[in-house]
Amino acid sequence: MRPSLLWGLSLILTMLSLSAANPARSQTSMPQPQRTPQPSQPNTGFDPSRILDLINLLGGSRNSQPEQQVDLSPDIAEIRGQISRLYFLLARQYAAQNQLPEACNALEKGYNAELEGYLRKRLRSRQPDSNDCYASEVKRISQLTGSPTALIYVTTSKGGLELIAIPPSKPTRPAGLFPRTRIGTKSLEEKVGLPFLAQSNDNNGTPVRKVASNVTTEQVDRVIFDFRNNLQDARSYDFLPQSQQLYDWIIRPIEPELEKAQVKTIVFVMNGNLRVVPPAAFHDGQRYLIEKYAVTSIPSWQLTEPNRPDRTLTPQILAMGLSESVEGLSPLPATKVEVETIASKVLIGKNFLNQEFTKDNLRSQLSNQKFGIIHLATHAKFIGESPQKSFIQFWGDRLQMSQMSQMNLVTDLLTLSACETALGQNLGLAGLAVDSGATSVLASLWEVSDAGTAPLMIRFYQGLPTAPSKAIALQEAQLAFLHGEVTLANNQIKGIKGFPNIPFSIDARGIDLKHPYFWSSFTLVGNWL
Incomplete structure (x- = not known):
């Protein structure tokens, strides 16, 4: 049967x-103007x-x-x-x-x-169907965060690459909506830009569709494969041609709408191998995408609850990890500095390493206390087409993704700081964001340098409590790498705002944190607020 x-x-x-x-x-190609919708088209x-x-x-x-x-x-x-x-x-x-x-x-x-x-x-949908492509929700979130947000569906098929973009409407700013909360050295109003807040609603968040009928899934996959391979060579910038091609396919067709709405955050819903490339490293020929927008991904809007936690409260963090080699996997010596620093100096919480990093101890900690963040600095692999082949490595044991829901990881953010995903329609991170119990997941798309991961995690958590969203906190950390603010020199991590130089006895010779190999791999999936 x-x-x-x-x-x-x-x-x-x-x-x-x-x-x-x-x-x-009636299908239009990307360079052509959008046609006026008709009531019916037989x-x-x-x-x-x-x-x-x-x-x-x-x-x-x-x-x-x-x-x-x-x-x-x-x-x-x-x-x-x-x-x-x-x-x-x-x-x-x-x-x-x-x-x-x-x-x-x-x-x-x-x-x-x-x-x-x-x-x-x-799976139970968390949001109902929408009669406006969630434009009203996009407007709500833009006002809530003060960061004009656009939702972009990107799908590839034999019929071509298709975009549906929902830019934010531009409401007049109600009195007292955005207090001058300090974000680093700039206020929230300065970061967002007052022109967005002051203009009237002139584009109304109308969805926009663009189609490239001559771009097939196979063509996109070839560019993605070369992009990922070249991006993982930290000594080369051979990835730039593919980075610019992806920008031309995905961002440039809708850039006029993004600029008109003064978008600052982009939420992607993508299919296929687009899930395992970092949009942050797309390049327009002059700048990376992350220099213009905070970027994030969601499995789907209906499986996401974009609600903002109380940022006035410092979240309790449970940080656990492996610094020693287990089951033939390479050691992660920088994990010790990473875990201990974020749990005791950056945020408030508990930390456990190596022999104390077990599934039983994780269950025990979660049963006794609620943590806003669960940070696991360990090897994790999302490979193949099945959850049975994906796992998170613990001391002497592995947690299969098919067992993830049994752990009851109810938290605002689950971070996997030594994660790796593979090409092949990978649904691992999306599945983790939906099935783990966490409202959002921060993980890497490839196995990043151990020496480069620790400073990025420390910088991300340092900015998280005051950032308008998790996506913007990640953007700020990535820009701190790209612009050379955070560096590794003389056995120290330098440039973390508000912190003295952090001792770091890891061999960092030849590491240039400006290269996107180090900062673009980390992607945020799920509730980005």
């Missing part, structure tokens, strides 16, 4: 893909209702949400993963007919079904 069902589903998907390869005459492509009928027939309807997560059998999980492709096809058809809110909702359901197939469990 199972092989025939999956074979039939695969055949149907293939037929739909062929039918949708050129979905609508004969402009494959009928979306036929795809919806198939989704409902296969049990994909999500009209009623389960009260709690329900594990799925491997067969059903695989079908859920296939159904996600139907939703992505549906989104393209809606978008081609300028029905952008419907397209956004279909994308959301596609990402959710994809994660359900990966995690093998039904």
Whole structure:
């Protein structure tokens, strides 16, 4: 029964893909101006209702949400993963007919079904469907943080690369909305820029769609592969051609809208291998993206709760890690400085190293106290297409990602500071952000230099309590590296604001922290506020 069902589903998907390869005459390429949406456009492509009928027939309807997560059998999980492709096809058809809110909702359901197939469990949506591509939420968050925020869906397929961008509307600033909270050496108003706060609502957060019909998934993947490989050579800048190509594909088509809305934070929802590249290192020919925007990623809007914790309270941190070699993995000698410094000098909390870094001790600490941040400085790998192949290394044991939900890591931020992800439609970090219990995850996309990780983590946590958002705190830490403010010299970490030089007896010869190999790898997934 199972092989025939999956074979039939695969055949149907293939037929739909062929039918949708050129979905609508109204489709515009990226250099062309956006066309005015029409009330209805008959004969402009494959009928979306036929795809919806198939989704409902296969049990994909999500009209009623389960009260709690329900594990799925491997067969059903695989079908859920296939159904996600139907939703992505549906989104393209809606978008081609300028029905952008419907397209956004279909994308959301596609990402959710994809994660359900990966995690093998039904997931409860935390946000309902939207009739404006979440523009009202984007506006709310822009006002809450004082950082004009844009939501950008980026999807690749055989039909091309497609963007749906939701810029913020620009409301008049209510009296007393943003106090002059100090952020480093600048006030919040100075950081955001008063022109955004003072202008009237003239773009209304209208979603914008751009399509590059001549850019296929295969072409994007080739650039991504070269980009990641070249970026991990800290002695070379050979990554720049790919960095600029990705900028041209993903940012430049919507840059006029971003500039008009004076955007300062970009929230990406991406598919495929785009999940394992750092947008922070995209380059416009003169500057990196991180020099213009704080950037973050979410699995989907419906699986994210973008609410801001109380920044007036210093979060308690549980910092744990490995400095010694275990199970053939390389030692991480800088972990000792990292863990002890952030838990006792930067923030307030507890720290445990090596033999004390066990799953039992982690459970015990979490059962006795609530921590706002859980920081794990250890090897973690997210490889393959299955949670069973992804793990976090503990002393003498590994925590499989499929066991993650059992740990009950309920916290505002889970940090993995020696993480590594792999190419191949990787859903590991997105799955971790959804299934771990943490509202957000900070992790690296490749195995970063041990000597470069500790100063970035210390600088990030130093700025976190006063930053408007976690995304901006990460941006500030990355810029401190890029601009040469934080350095390693004479066995010391230098340039951490408000701190004397930190002893650091790790061999740092030849390390130039300005190179994006050291600062761009770390990505924030989930609630970025």
